[in-house]
Amino acid sequence: MPGRLPHPGHNPGRASAVKRLGILLLVVVLAGAGAAYWYATRTPSSPFDAAANVGPPTPLDRSEYVARLADCIACHSTSDGAPFAGGLKMGTPLGAIYSTNITPDRETGIGTYTLAQFDNAVRRGVAADGHRLYPAMPFPSYAKMSDADVKALYDYFMTHVQPVKQLNRTSEIRWPLDMRWPLAFWSGIYAGSDPFKPDAGKDELWNRGAYLVEGPGHCGSCHTPRGVAFDEVALDDGSSHYLGGAGLDGWYAPSLRGEQSIGLGRWSEADIVAFLKHGRNAHGVVFGSMTDAYNNSTQFMSDADLAAIAHYLKALPADPSRADRPWAYDAEAARTAAIGTTPAAAGARIFTARCSFCHGQDGRGQGQWLSPLAGTSSALAADSASMVNVVLNGSDRVVSGGVPDAYRMPPFRAQLSDAEIADMLTFVRSAWGNASTPVTADQVKDLRERSRPASSEAIVLQMR
Ligand code: HEC
Ligand code: HEC
């Protein structure tokens, strides 16, 4: 019958073709699901799977040094707990999680971990029982660590850390978001997978610096901006966003690239070394979450390693996508800002009463003891979180070589209202050539609610 095609369902040949196609699709879907399941639950391979690669134990001083470089203590200890017994609460966009017990206790810690299992946890984010770790554990950076350094860490934890019986706390992330297998895909997309490879075109000092910063030092976990999936947008110097400055946990870790205003453009290599070794230099004193990195890690780095880090950081060019006017001191700007009835003028009076005593009416601070506010990155960065936070909460004690700092930034949470802090910081950010964005009372209110006063106690986390 021309013009009338039979209904496909009535054509026996067609029907079996559709059925075959259906079966084929089902097989493909199942195979896909199987492959995905295999991918998400497989144990990655480690160079230490072969027992022959294990080698002799690492001497204590070297293994402890690697643990210092990687700052394992900062997250895996609490100020009132045993070293490496875990339990530190850490915020993630999905809810709070707790760091785990990594002492060699066989029941509650990592005492039964083989070197290959330890390697998979540290460099690939997979625990011994196969579950995936949240990237709050900085395995995307540790992936760059050398085999020798991973082995040194293992020897340190197994031989020199006291086993402590302390159960891990379960995370506060609720079902279904607490399922961990999707993290395998996250890792596949965002985490690094290969150890650091030296760049033959660069000198030895640069390569050592790159290794330390990108690998064990995991500086990017705070200083690199994050993408939609909480991923660091770059893990090495191949991108101009790497170490470009980022907000995390109520602090803003500024750019470590070559920008003249917001970055390290005005710092010399010697300035960087002094900051990481002594916690201070003529540009500033460590504060906020950098205090953790300084107190527990960078001050213990050798002079040679600090020189390498400084050399590498100074070679990172400014991000060309950022407008970058070099900062220059401008005494007139503070006088102009203080005139009239603007918020900045009201703020100038609060500054004189509350802050000038330490930071100087001219904003220049005092030597390397009291930070200058003129030209500091916390004032020039568009993100004002660090300034607001340090004024509300003060700063944790900077402990250098066992000696706590003599001067400390006091908290003003109880003395100043949101509006007063906003006006005063708007003045600071427009005085002395700072020419940055104003601060609003809402920004202060928001941070006031989600931050806490710094501790006035000098906290030094012991490793043994
Ligand atoms: C920035 C914080 C941070 C640092 C630094 C850090 N960790 Fe972790 N680590 C965590 C968190 C949080 C977890 C738990 C993650 C989870 O539950 O998914 C974890 C989990 C682990 C685990 C899995 C343990 C288990 O219970 O099975 C091991 C092993 C581990 N870390 C070792 C280390 C070592 C070794 C270092 C230093 C090289 C280190 N971590 C540095 C935060 C950190
Ligand atoms: C836990 C988060 C965190 C980690 C990890 C971290 N930093 Fe920082 N860093 C900060 C914050 C926040 C600031 C701003 C406060 C300050 O100046 O101390 C900062 C400031 C700095 C500054 C001063 C910049 C300026 O313009 O004032 C330097 C230099 C620096 N960090 C280097 C490093 C290096 C090198 C590493 C890795 C070895 C590192 N940081 C790791 C959070 C961190």
Ligand code: HEC
């Ligand atoms: C008792 C002395 C003292 C007073 C008063 C004081 N500060 Fe500070 N401030 C410090 C010290 C010391 C630091 C360096 C961090 C540390 O060691 O705690 C600091 C750091 C800072 C920083 C971080 C600087 C940087 O490197 O980016 C800012 C911002 C700041 N203070 C603002 C203020 C403001 C605003 C006031 C007035 C409301 C004020 N401070 C009052 C001592 C003081």
